[in-house]
Amino acid sequence: MTTTLSRLCAGLCACILVSACANAPLPQSKIYVLDDLPDRVSNDATALIAINKIELPDYLNQRKLVLRQLDQQILIANYHIWGDDLPDSIRRVLAHELSNNGQEYRVVNSCSACGELTIRVDHFYPTDSGEAVLAGSYTYSQDEAQIYKQFSFKRILREDGYDEAVYQMRQLLLELSNNIAVSIAEN
């Protein structure tokens, strides 16, 4: 009797546990990167610029894409993920674009006695209204001179989905790099 009862209890627990596996199939996760295919970058420029820091708010400084709704809510996606840390991705994209812009300087991770660029991104996400937004500020310092500028760029999503959003977010970074290049040239 006792043996049968214990077996029955074990079987019941097994069923409960197995039932945990009986779920509906999950959606497939998508992983995104902001980097383009690598281009060949000239190394002839002698002027160096270092990107010191890319600052992001906490809700952006994570691997999942976010969507801003009209009611100021931030929806964090579960199945749409950044392939790399977003600050590193933004750093690489800006370095690539700035180095290719006129090729009067090269962007490096660190250097001494050179121009230093610090960027703070406050908004970098698609919105529920069909836009991709990039806003924040950057500081460029060289010798005793310092430039501080705020930026805010928007692009219209042509299609639904995070695919288009990521594409437009990439274009927003290109606009930011052009803005920074102009500021550096004017200095």
Place this chain on the structure above:
Amino acid sequence: MNDDIQGTKPEIKPKSKLSKIWLLPIVALIIGLGMVYNNWKNQGVQIEVSFDNAEGIIAEKTLVKYLDVDIGIVNEVGFGEGRQSIVIGIEIEKEMRDLLTSDSKFWVVKPRIGADGISGLGTVLSGAYITISPGNSETLSTQFPGLNQAPVTSPTADGLFISLTSKGGKPPKVGSPVIYRGFEVGKVEATQFDPRTRTAGFGVFINAPYDTLVTTNTFFWNAGGISVTATAEGIKVDVTTLETLISGGIQFDVPEELSLGEVVAQSHSFTLYDSWDSVQNRREYDYFEYAILVEDSVSGLSKGAPVEYRGIRIGTVESPHLAFDEPVEGEPPQGQDPRIPVIVRIEPGRVYVGKNVDMAAFDAIIKDGITEGMVARIQNANLITGSLKVSLDFVGEPVANVETYGPYPVIPSRRAGLSILTEQLEAVLAKVNQLPLDEILQNADQAITDASGAFDSAQSAFIGIEKSMQELETTLSGFQPDSQIYDSLDETMTEMQNTLRSLQPLINDLSNQPNSLIFGANQPTDVEPTAGGN
């Protein structure tokens, strides 16, 4: 023509007793007599001048000049009596007779090189000649002694002749200049040495109007050579002129502390001092003598050393010590009294300069000072040369009476500071000699050895500490912001932050639905953005 000759009778004239041919010799005779008369009338004065030798003198050729004008000629050169001198016969023009006074001087002018330069160069071509310096005498003479060289001073020169006496020093030569404050005002005319008194005498002529500078308070000193004086203010080199440097000279002046005095008469005598310093220090004053019985050594105390009262010179050491063979009357012979008698002169004139001094009163002052405790000490006058001096001061005990040493009153003596210092030093050295230096040195050596060992140990410890510090520095440098370890730590921390950030949603889900870990979270599909314009 034949008729003229036959009709004329010859006229017979008587023959003259004197032939005309005699006119010629008569005229010649008259002329000759006239010449003889003229010669006799114009004949000069014949004189004789004696010289030591006839160098440069030729009969019928050597001229006699006065002020470079020919006034005579040498007509004979011969020996004098005993052939010890040369007698020269000279014919002087009659008109120049008045130059032949008994004190006129003759000398031969020929090329000479002396301290005052080269003279007589013109005689190199023209030959030597004799010149005259007329005197002032009213009597004429025909015999004169010749001088070997030109006189220093012309006999007719206006000025003052004085004599100087010197006991030593470099003697000036005949012709040496006499200088007053840089100006040559006279010359030395004559020099001589007296073996009896062992003194040198000099005849000096001071030209007018400078002769008024020589007064009773004038002092003369030897100005020849170079004077080098070393004092506390430095080294002073004094050279009067180049001429005095070479041939010597004499200077004179009146010391500042004395009045000018009265102008002296001809042939006044002065003392020639060795230098200006000796004028100051060795001037002769009226004095009275004292004896000092010295217990210290008198080596370095010389005659002429100063006697001072608190730095003021008041006398001179006459005899630094009495000879042992000169016993003083009334005193025990030398050898029984270990003290050395030093005789000093107290010269009040050094204190009361230029004033009349009451010698007796000053003597009484000295004796009163002795009774009140004035003593004499032999002190160093010059540490370099080691010369000594006598110093008087009131550092002794009062005494009742003034002692005497023979005829000399005695100034009590006190040992000088240097001798006392020497005695004390000797006592100290004796004590030092008694110290167990060997033992002390051994202990010191051992202490040094121990200290050296301790120092070596400390040095080793320091080396170890330094090495440890270097290793620590190396280790810490590994943790510098630019070091690999720091970068690794930074990267690790970043990864941890990212991991925690990634776990945040899971933690939130677990906190909301703990069983989602087993049964899975109920995650809806993502809300995706829509295209713009929708």
